[in-house]
Amino acid sequence: MGADRNTSRLRCLVRGAFPGANPLRRRTDLFEPIALVLVVLIAVASAVLAFAVAQGELDRRLVEVEREQLSKHQVVASVVAELPSSTTTHRPVAVRWGQPPDERFAVLDLPARIQASGTLPVWLDERGQPTVPPLTRGAATQAAGLAGAGVLLGSGLGTTLALLAARAWVQHRRLVAWEEEWAEVEPQWRNHAS
Incomplete structure (x- = not known):
């Protein structure tokens, strides 16, 4: 019984995110599922890029740590x-x-x-x-972590701003479409009300 309830909740979430062939669906309603897929893809790509940047920075810094450890003495x-x-x-x-x-x-x-x-x-x-x-391994690790976090934060901020701008544009398009449809339907409703 509990498994059926979880399955129906999952189906409801999928149906809500992907409207499918609903006769009341508008073209702009396809934006949300497309945006959701794009955000997930960007998040995965950002995580991979952040890891690569952090690893590259760590490798570069560790070479510098080794060089400084050999060239400096106390x-x-x-x-x-x-x-x-x-x-x-x-x-x-x-x-x-x-x-x-x-x-x-x-x-x-x-x-x-x-x-x-x-x-x-x-x-x-x-x-x-x-x-x-000389630089320490801890300082090198910290610099690499900051580089990776910078990539993640920058990507997250850019993605969020792009998503908000796109949603505002889609909402504007919906309102324009509703106004156009109301301009067609309103005279018919006025005649019924009389």
Whole structure:
């Protein structure tokens, strides 16, 4: 009994979405099922495209992560002095690392919240100059996820706007058709009412 009820509900939904040979069906009534099929196809294509974009971005970023991991290395530098600063968010700090005669000095711009005393980890590039930390796998994964989400959101927004515009046009066409039909039928009704 429950299976029959579910089957009849499914048939009702299909009949509502696809009007078929209903004698009261208008040409504009075919818009909804066609639009439904197009939206499903666009959603599937968008998901595949988003996955491809995200995978491509992840592959590109992971190559960059590997390159940066190989080209940068970390040293522990001792803070020599805190230099005067004109901003409250960042401050320059003089640091040194290595042993004489290879001792190196640099001025780093630290955020104000980081304590500038003792030792600090410093990332160096291939030439031994201070640089930003290398990219991580987590940052690469996050960038790939954002790229894929951007494709999905853009596609969803574009599809939704196109569907709303098309529905507004179809509704306008229905109203125009009803006005034309009423212009034909109204004189006949006026004669019956008299």
